[in-house]
Amino acid sequence: MKKEGTLLVAFLVLAFLLFLPWLASDSHAQTTTLRFSNFFPQPHKNSLLMEQWCKEVEKRTNGKVKINYYPGGTLTPAPQTYDSVVRGIADIGESVLGYTRGKFPLSEVVDLPIGVRSGYVASKLADGYYRKFKPKEFDEVQVMYLHAHGPGILHTRKPVKKLEDVKGMKIRASGLVTKIVQALGGAPVGTPMGETYDVLSKGVADGAMAPYEALEGWKWGEVIKSSTEDWGAAYTDMMFVVMNKAKWNALPPDVQRTIEKINEEWVDKQGRVWDEIDKAGKDFTLKLGNQIIPLSKAEDARWAQRVRPLLDDYVKAMKEKNLPGSEALKFAEDFLKANQK
Numbered sequence: 104m105k106k107e108g109t110l111l112v113a114f115l116v117l118a119f120l121l122f123l124p125w126l127a128s129d130s131h132a133q134t135t136t137l138r139f140s141n142f143f144p145q146p147h148k149n150s151l152l153m154e155q156w157c158k159e160v161e162k163r164t165n166g167k168v169k170i171n172y173y174p175g176g177t178l179t180p181a182p183q184t185y186d187s188v189v190r191g192i193a194d195i196g197e198s199v200l201g202y203t204r205g206k207f208p209l210s211e212v213v214d215l216p217i218g219v220r221s222g223y224v225a226s227k228l229a230d231g232y233y234r235k236f237k238p239k240e241f242d243e244v245q246v247m248y249l250h251a252h253g254p255g256i257l258h259t260r261k262p263v264k265k266l267e268d269v270k271g272m273k274i275r276a277s278g279l280v281t282k283i284v285q286a287l288g289g290a291p292v293g294t295p296m297g298e299t300y301d302v303l304s305k306g307v308a309d310g311a312m313a314p315y316e317a318l319e320g321w322k323w324g325e326v327i328k329s330s331t332e333d334w335g336a337a338y339t340d341m342m343f344v345v346m347n348k349a350k351w352n353a354l355p356p357d358v359q360r361t362i363e364k365i366n367e368e369w370v371d372k373q374g375r376v377w378d379e380i381d382k383a384g385k386d387f388t389l390k391l392g393n394q395i396i397p398l399s400k401a402e403d404a405r406w407a408q409r410v411r412p413l414l415d416d417y418v419k420a421m422k423e424k425n426l427p428g429s430e431a432l433k434f435a436e437d438f439l440k441a442n443q444k
Contacts, residue, residue, distance in 0.1 A: 135354060136169045137346075140193035142181035142296075145174040147320050148380050152372060153197055153344070159365050164358050170195070181295070188347050189243045197344045201278020208424060209238045212431040213251055213341040214279045215417055216410040218334060220443045222253030222314065222377020225339040228438050230370045236431060245351035247344040248366040250373040252314045253381040254337035255280065257287075259310030260303065262329040264396055266405050275299050275311035279413075283338060284312065286410045300326060312338075315384035316377065324388040332397045335407030344369075 139157055143150035157170040173179075179187040184198035185206070200207045201214055213232055219225045229249040233241075257263055259272065270288040281291040292308045299317075302308045303326040311323065318324035344366075351359070389395065398406065414432060421428020 133167060134169055135167065135350075135358075136171065137194035137350060138178060139170050139172045139195040139197075140176075140178035140184050140187065141172070141174045141197045142176045142184065142199075143174060143197070144297075147174075148376055149320075149373075150174045152369075152376050156344075156365065156369055160362055163361050163365060167358050168354070168362075176297075185244070185343065185345065188345050191347050191349070193347075194350045195247070195344065195346045197342060199278070200341045200343060201280070204278050207238070207240045209236065209240060209421060209426045209428065209431055210341060211279060212417060212428065212435050214338060215414055215432070215435070216283050216336045216338040216407075217414065217432075217435055217439060218407065219251070219254045219337050219339045219439065220334060221374075222251070222339075222381060223371075223374035224439065224443045225251035225253065226370055226374030226377060227442065228435060229341045231438060232431065232434060235434060236427065238426075241343075241345070243348065244345040245348050247346055247362070248370050248373075249341055249343055250370060250377070251339040251341045253316065253339070253377050254334060255312050255314055255339060256333050256337055257310055257312055257331040258318065258323060258327045259329050259331070260306070260327055261309070262394060262396060263310070263331045264398075265402055266409065272309040273307070275302060275308045278340065280312050280338065280340075282413055283336065283410055286413060287336065287406065288409075296321065299323065303327060314339075314377070314381050315388070316380035318384040318393075319387035320380055320384065324384070324391050324393060327388075327393065329394045329396060330385075330388060332395065333403060333406045334398070335403040335405075336410045 139153070141150055141153050154172050157172050160168050160170060179193050179196065181198045182202040184193065184196040185203060187193045188196040200210055210232070213229050229251045233246065233249050263269055266287065272289045273292050274284045274289040275294045276284045276291040277293060281293070284291040292302065294302050294308065299311050300322055303311060303323060310327065313323070315330070318327070418428045418432055
């Protein structure tokens, strides 16, 4: 009996040793490792928030998904991030729709100068727009969520108090903002976000348009002297967080549901962060002794009227493409009226 027991134990130990590599292999197969490309520099609060998103996905999927995070454009440059996700160079990516102008025609409605006053509201608008219209221009990827920054206004090296002051000024702009600059009488300077500090400091550009957060997050407050609160012409830039479709479809349904839940939560988190860093950017520029110029109601209306043709042009262009531009614009304007003061 003792001999038989010894043989049984030996057999069980051998079986376990043979089975162990299979277990390890199976465990490894259950973990999906993804690469996340982000253009925000690592210390930026938006970058930190996306890093938290990665960790939250890992935590709530119980390690079934692991994400290697690449901030600062170290994996893919910002203008190429979307296509890189489509091709699988990056599995997940965050960037700005306006960096590939014309690729997302219907979605440009959110970027129009419609008087956005809050990053939180802008992010909820972006999310609400996508849920309502489900534009086919995103069909190549799986959208995690969309968001948008706070009101984009004018920051300059010398004070701008009225519309006439903008005439001939060289203003850094990208995407649809180039048309806003032109409508206001300025000359757009096409410069990537990461190079704007240098062009402002050297006088290559007289100003730039962006939310207040750029004054601290990108250090523009050190090289400008004035910010003009042109709320009537304020715009936003819609941004995406998208995932390679094949990688998404390969995830188990329970993992997909978990990530979708996290995405819903992050729209709110992202919007609140935009407002927080706008406040921080405004405080930062004031501490440096820079000037903030609020426009009078009448002057602000002049700026709004000057950019109004861009909204009409959008509707016309969408009609030519058989896209519901008129409906999208009405949705955006009604959303802002209902959700901001």
